[in-house]
Amino acid sequence: MPEHQEKSIVLSIERLSPSVYRLTLHAPLIAGEARPGQFAMVACGSTLDPLLRRPISIHQCSGDGRLQLVVKVVGRGTQLLSEIRAGQTLDLLGPLGRGFRLSPGPVALIGGGIGIAPLLFLAQSLMQTGQADASCRVLLGAQSGEDLAPLAAGFETLGCHVELATDDGSLGRHGLITDLLPAHLPNLGKVYVCGPHPMMAAVAALCASAQVDCEVSLEAHMACGLGACLGCAAPGADGRYKHVCKHGPVFKAEEMAWTTR
Ligand SMILES: Cc1cc2nc3c(=O)[nH]c(=O)nc-3n(C[C@H](O)[C@H](O)[C@H](O)COP(=O)(O)OP(=O)(O)OC[C@H]3O[C@@H](n4cnc5c(N)ncnc54)[C@H](O)[C@@H]3O)c2cc1C
Ligand code: FES
Structure with missing residues (x-):
């Protein structure tokens, strides 16, 4: 699927917590093709600082x-994004x-911190296509x-069963939140997870021991987002490096080499 470079219009920006903001954009080309788990490279400012787009x-x-x-x-890029105002444009790639491979059956979505952000789109897609039902667990x-309340809003409205945990x-x-997973694992066909690396490593290990499919959404520093610069390499289970962006x-959790870092 081709990517688009699109000058989106900022429709609104809301402060959800002291450090988290939600931007609503008009970006019909990208919105029309995006799938849950995909991302955009965002040009955060109009000057050369920061030079690189942010994923x-x-x-x-x-x-x-x-x-x-x-x-x-x-940091600098996300600070600039928080200062954008309605009516301005934001350049997206x-x-x-x-993204996530949607499969039918009993699933759990597990999110930590800002890693919760892509999971609402996933939950919507699973529920709206009938691939998940009220048995869908969201941890x-x-x-x-x-930090948690604004990110957790929206999942219950979709009909998911939501459980929360805070440090x-x-x-x-x-x-x-990983402490809540073992009780659910015997009833699950698949787990989707996005969050801090140690949390995803713990979920991957629990799923592997229970023989439950697990998909992880990894974070990495990205320069190009297109598979061209090797900036986002992460070690695979087969000893070869994968481009997180491409x-x-x-x-799949078993594709990656898990370390505690
Ligand atoms: C596929 C993907 C999806 C993402 N989705 C979101 C999202 O929905 N919302 C969101 O707020 N953030 C998301 N991020 C993280 C976001 O890209 C970084 O926080 C951002 O690039 C930081 O830019 P900055 O200029 O503000 O900070 P910088 O000044 O570049 O860095 C500030 C600090 O953040 C760390 N950092 C920077 N980039 C990353 C990164 N990619 N992974 C881990 N640590 C990083 C740096 O090491 C440094 O400690 C995502 C990252 C990836 C790879
Ligand atoms: S960010 Fe350039 S190869 Fe992935």
């Missing part, structure tokens, strides 16, 4: 050409990468309730 997951798309991104401010974790106990269970960002 941001597609959060939601609608048939009228609207596309949403959820951005957590961690996308949709990029291989979401973050550092605090302030500080301010929302949901006090502890790691072969992923979504991989």
